[in-house]
Amino acid sequence: MLDIRQLGKAYGDFQALRSVTLQAQAGEVFGLLGANGAGKTTLLRTLATLLSPTSGSASVAGFDIVRQAPQVRARIGLVSGGMGLHDRLTGRETLRYFASLYGLSAEHAEERIGVLDEQLDLRDLLDVRAGGFSTGMKQKIVVARALIHDPPVLLLDEAASGLDVLARRTLLDLVLTLRSRERLIVYSTHVMSEVEELCDRLAVISGGEVLQVGSAAQLVAESGEKNLERAFFKLLSAQQEAARG
Numbered sequence: 001m002l003d004i005r006q007l008g009k010a011y012g013d014f015q016a017l018r019s020v021t022l023q024a025q026a027g028e029v030f031g032l033l034g035a036n037g038a039g040k041t042t043l044l045r046t047l048a049t050l051l052s053p054t055s056g057s058a059s060v061a062g063f064d065i066v067r068q069a070p071q072v073r074a075r076i077g078l079v080s081g082g083m084g085l086h087d088r089l090t091g092r093e094t095l096r097y098f099a100s101l102y103g104l105s106a107e108h109a110e111e112r113i114g115v116l117d118e119q120l121d122l123r124d125l126l127d128v129r130a131g132g133f134s135t136g137m138k139q140k141i142v143v144a145r146a147l148i149h150d151p152p153v154l155l156l157d158e159a160a161s162g163l164d165v166l167a168r169r170t171l172l173d174l175v176l177t178l179r180s181r182e183r184l185i186v187y188s189t190h191v192m193s194e195v196e197e198l199c200d201r202l203a204v205i206s207g208g209e210v211l212q213v214g215s216a217a218q219l220v221a222e223s224g225e226k227n228l229e230r231a232f233f234k235l236l237s238a239q240q241e242a243a244r245g
């Protein structure tokens, strides 16, 4: 479902991703765990075909991110960074608009809005203009928008940040529901508890490099530390020491 081979991305002289190789399957929540500036957003936006890789290759849902970008875009939902909601559109209008961009019939769009309303509890948002939404309400519509075409792959970039405890719970439960329906969810975060609860496997990323891949339990066991946070710091410290030579 996701096959990344020696993927690199440079911004000018700055190498933001260095030879990233990862594979993930349908029915899996795959975590990208990294501190600020690790390269998580760059990786997700490259997979989403918004950025061009400068080396290596990747395929998403069986399609190459460079040569088959339209096919990739049709099969992913992305939540990353700025929300880009039109203040004057209601939640329902936003969802209908994106459904039409994805080529859904009006009938199919209404059916999907109904499903997403159940999964994300959109009741209070569907008929209200986005200009009046709180951050959490906006994020719910942004997540619903990413799922309107029922994509097999969902790319979530720090999607729970800024959400209150209820909205966060709804989002995490939705991720688990999507996993049970054989979707692949790539979940980037720096929050250890989210990784521990959600992710079947994760990649620890730092300085654009994958330092380790495995389940949270494997990473903790291999590090000899008592929890994921300590295991994470140990990996980062080892990388920094190696860089110092």
Ligand SMILES: Nc1ncnc2c1ncn2[C@@H]1O[C@H](COP(=O)(O)OP(=O)(O)OP(=O)(O)O)[C@@H](O)[C@H]1O
Binding pocket: 011, 014, 016, 034, 035, 036, 037, 038, 039, 040, 041, 042, 043
């Ligand atoms: N357009 C750009 N031009 C130059 N450098 C960039 C650009 N975008 C990101 N970078 C740099 O690339 C590195 C990786 O950034 P990226 O946003 O992918 O990291 P991240 O892990 O998502 O971090 P955060 O959690 O802060 O979003 C950082 O050092 C960042 O400053």
